[in-house]
Amino acid sequence: MAQVTNSIFAPFNRLGKVSIAFIGELGAIAIFFIHAIALIFSLPLQVSKTMQQVFFIGAKSILIILLVGLFTGMVLGLQGYYTLVKFGSEGVLGAAVALSLIRELGPVMTALMIIARAGSSMAAEIGIMRISEQIDALDTMDINPIRFLVSPRIVACIISFPLLTAIFDVIGIIGGYLSGVCLLGINSGIYLNRIETSVVMQDVSGGFIKAFVFGIIVATICCYQGYFTHMRPGGFGAKGVSLATTSAVVLSSVLVLVVDYVLTSFLL
Amino acid sequence: MTAPLIELINVTKRFGEKTVLDRVNLTILEGDITTIIGKSGEGKSVLLKHIIGLLRPDEGEILFNGKQLKSLTRKEQKSFKQQISYMFQNNALFDSLTVFENIALPLREKTRLDEDAIKSKVLAQIDRMELAEVTYKYPSQISGGMQKRVALARALVSEPKIILFDEPTAGLDPLRKNVVLSMIAHYQKKIRFTAILVSHDIPDVLFISNRVAIIDSCRIPFQGTPMELEQSENPVVQQFIKGQASLKDELTGLNTKQNIKKMFIREMGQVNRLHESFSVVMFTIDNLKQINEHIGHIAAQQIIQCLGTLIKDHFDTADTSVRYSQNEILMVLPHTGLNKAKQVLDELAIDLQKQEIFQAKSYPKACFSFSILSGLAEAGPGMDLDSLIEQALSHQKIIAHLECEKHGETA
Numbered sequence: 126m127a128q129v130t131n132s133i134f135a136p137f138n139r140l141g142k143v144s145i146a147f148i149g150e151l152g153a154i155a156i157f158f159i160h161a162i163a164l165i166f167s168l169p170l171q172v173s174k175t176m177q178q179v180f181f182i183g184a185k186s187i188l189i190i191l192l193v194g195l196f197t198g199m200v201l202g203l204q205g206y207y208t209l210v211k212f213g214s215e216g217v218l219g220a221a222v223a224l225s226l227i228r229e230l231g232p233v234m235t236a237l238m239i240i241a242r243a244g245s246s247m248a249a250e251i252g253i254m255r256i257s258e259q260i261d262a263l264d265t266m267d268i269n270p271i272r273f274l275v276s277p278r279i280v281a282c283i284i285s286f287p288l289l290t291a292i293f294d295v296i297g298i299i300g301g302y303l304s305g306v307c308l309l310g311i312n313s314g315i316y317l318n319r320i321e322t323s324v325v326m327q328d329v330s331g332g333f334i335k336a337f338v339f340g341i342i343v344a345t346i347c348c349y350q351g352y353f354t355h356m357r358p359g360g361f362g363a364k365g366v367s368l369a370t371t372s373a374v375v376l377s378s379v380l381v382l383v384v385d386y387v388l389t390s391f392l393l
Numbered sequence: 394m395t396a397p398l399i400e401l402i403n404v405t406k407r408f409g410e411k412t413v414l415d416r417v418n419l420t421i422l423e424g425d426i427t428t429i430i431g432k433s434g435e436g437k438s439v440l441l442k443h444i445i446g447l448l449r450p451d452e453g454e455i456l457f458n459g460k461q462l463k464s465l466t467r468k469e470q471k472s473f474k475q476q477i478s479y480m481f482q483n484n485a486l487f488d489s490l491t492v493f494e495n496i497a498l499p500l501r502e503k504t505r506l507d508e509d510a511i512k513s514k515v516l517a518q519i520d521r522m523e524l525a526e527v528t529y530k531y532p533s534q535i536s537g538g539m540q541k542r543v544a545l546a547r548a549l550v551s552e553p554k555i556i557l558f559d560e561p562t563a564g565l566d567p568l569r570k571n572v573v574l575s576m577i578a579h580y581q582k583k584i585r586f587t588a589i590l591v592s593h594d595i596p597d598v599l600f601i602s603n604r605v606a607i608i609d610s611c612r613i614p615f616q617g618t619p620m621e622l623e624q625s626e627n628p629v630v631q632q633f634i635k636g637q638a639s640l641k642d643e644l645t646g647l648n649t650k651q652n653i654k655k656m657f658i659r660e661m662g663q664v665n666r667l668h669e670s671f672s673v674v675m676f677t678i679d680n681l682k683q684i685n686e687h688i689g690h691i692a693a694q695q696i697i698q699c700l701g702t703l704i705k706d707h708f709d710t711a712d713t714s715v716r717y718s719q720n721e722i723l724m725v726l727p728h729t730g731l732n733k734a735k736q737v738l739d740e741l742a743i744d745l746q747k748q749e750i751f752q753a754k755s756y757p758k759a760c761f762s763f764s765i766l767s768g769l770a771e772a773g774p775g776m777d778l779d780s781l782i783e784q785a786l787s788h789q790k791i792i793a794h795l796e797c798e799k800h801g802e803t804a
Contacts, residue, residue, distance in 0.1 A: 250489075257488070264446075266503065
């Protein structure tokens with residue numbers, strides 16, 4: 126009888142364990158984030174280290190953001206035109222492209238692109254530092270590893286994400302213009318006028334809030350995964366770093382999409 | 394007695410099921426160089442990591458100046474960390490920073506020195522460690538030995554009061570090993586820091602140490618001065634010292650001196666019981682010091698090895714020949730009278746003179762002389778080992794010889 130009861134409850138037990146582990150992990154990430162945020166303001170401020178990270182995460186991502194933004198805008202223009210033309214309202218193409226980009230696609234696509242480019246490298250770099258005892262070495266020198274490694278990256282992401290999102294939005298609108306106006310023959314004035322009349326400040330600030338939150342999420346998750354590489358069950362050394370990098374990319378991408386939905390529902 | 398600077402009291406550490414440290418007690422005195430020796434995997438590095446605070450004990454206490462490390466206030470903890478520095482076994486250099494930046498990091502992050510002062514301090518360290526040509530290279534671009542020196546420079550640059558060295562000479566060539574050890578000793582005298590060293594370089598490391606601790610089976614069975622170590626009757630210490638001695642004689646393929654007494658007692662038992670005689674032969678390599686100086690250690694080693702091999706071949710008594718001292722080999726010949734021993738010795742002398750080691754062409758660039766002497770003695774009832782050896786030494790005569798003439802020709 127006891128065996129039957131056990132087998133019935135076994136899946137629930139497992140589910141319970143997984144849930145507790147998940148909640149525990151979220152708590153650990155939150156503490157890690159609060160710690161890193163608090164250390165941003167400890168003196169002396171790490172301006173040069175932060176600028177280096179802004180250069181790596183932000184400036185070096187511009188090209189990829191330009192490319193992705195351009196083609197996203199172009200494909201939006203193309204798809205939007207053929208959908209809108211069925212209803213005879215191709216004139217609102219400018220508004221459709223601009224609103225989709227500014228409210229949704231700009232922050233999300235930018236976050237996903239930076240996760241792929243910089244998030245993975247953050248996790249890998251910090252992970253390698255962990256397994257080669259470089260983080261322990263910082264600790265022995267009385268240099269707080271979270272302040273030294275994580276805080277500048279979080280600040281850099283907070284600065285870079287909204288800026289890159291803005292670039293993405295602008296270049297996306299230009300992409301939409303290229304396909305809508307130059308290729309499909311919509312009137313240039315109508316395209317731009319629709320953008321001007323439909324986009325309000327709330328759309329822009331909503332997009333920036335999203336970019337700001339995504340920046341925090343991506344930096345925290347990627348640094349956390351790298352920082353605790355050695356705590357991963359079953360993954361040691363190089364394998365541990367590879368698992369940490371994979372988790373960092375997957376988890377932060379999923380969280381970006383989940384948080385995007387939550388934020389959108391609040392912002393609308 | 395001075396109060397201990399750092400004290401470990403009943404420190405226990407387990408990793409899962411495995412106990413690495415079991416109620417370990419260790420005392421570190423201020424201004425001393427304390428060396429921790431022990432077999433690999435015995436928890437020496439774990440012990441160091443407890444002292445610096447990278448690991449926390451499951452049980453027991455670590456005291457710093459009489460205060461528990463875990464109960465230090467944040468300010469005290471900060472001051473403790475500022476006084477201590479750690480040189481990692483695997484160096485733990487920052488691989489994305491250059492050699493210069495690695496050494497400068499503790500100064501840049503933890504001091505208010507201006508960039509010029511930092512630069513001059515770092516360059517001085519770089520010069521001392523002979524790293525000038527790799528100043529702006531990355532750790533992955535330099536050799537393992539150089540990485541070790543960079544790690545050492547980084548540990549010394551902030552002039553801490555306590556430095557923990559985790560195998561500072563591992564992977565270095567013998568010349569650099571001595572340089573590093575003498576550098577530690579030199580700096581220790583100059584800055585008067587307290588050093589805790591984990592090392593396998595015995596006996597070299599003992600020459601610079603004030604105190605030694607042996608870690609064995611998760612505990613510290615001995616701690617004391619190197620002199621006390623040598624004279625300790627603790628079986629673990631004895632095993633350790635003998636282990637070191639036997640390792641040395643492994644190189645020459647001969648038994649250790651510790652075996653000679655056992656061997657002699659066994660043979661004397663036969664003499665008393667069966668009235669059977671046995672002989673001892675003492676071989677001496679004359680002028681070994683000169684060979685060391687003129688040619689080098691390898692040539693000297695080869696001469697001892699060659700002699701050892703021939704002795705084993707001729708007398709078929711591999712177990713009874715021992716390296717008695719640096720240039721002496723003592724052999725016990727069971728069931729062998731003086732005449733039979735003489736006969737075999739003559740054959741050995743002929744063979745020895747034909748060996749490459751006695752050909753001048755083996756040493757084209759040096760001119761020196763050396764010879765091998767041998768002396769026989771026959772053991773009788775009631776004799777002791779020392780008088781037997783004395784007798785053999787007094788009967789020694791040359792059995793092989795190399796003479797350097799004007800132009801390096803042999804005689």
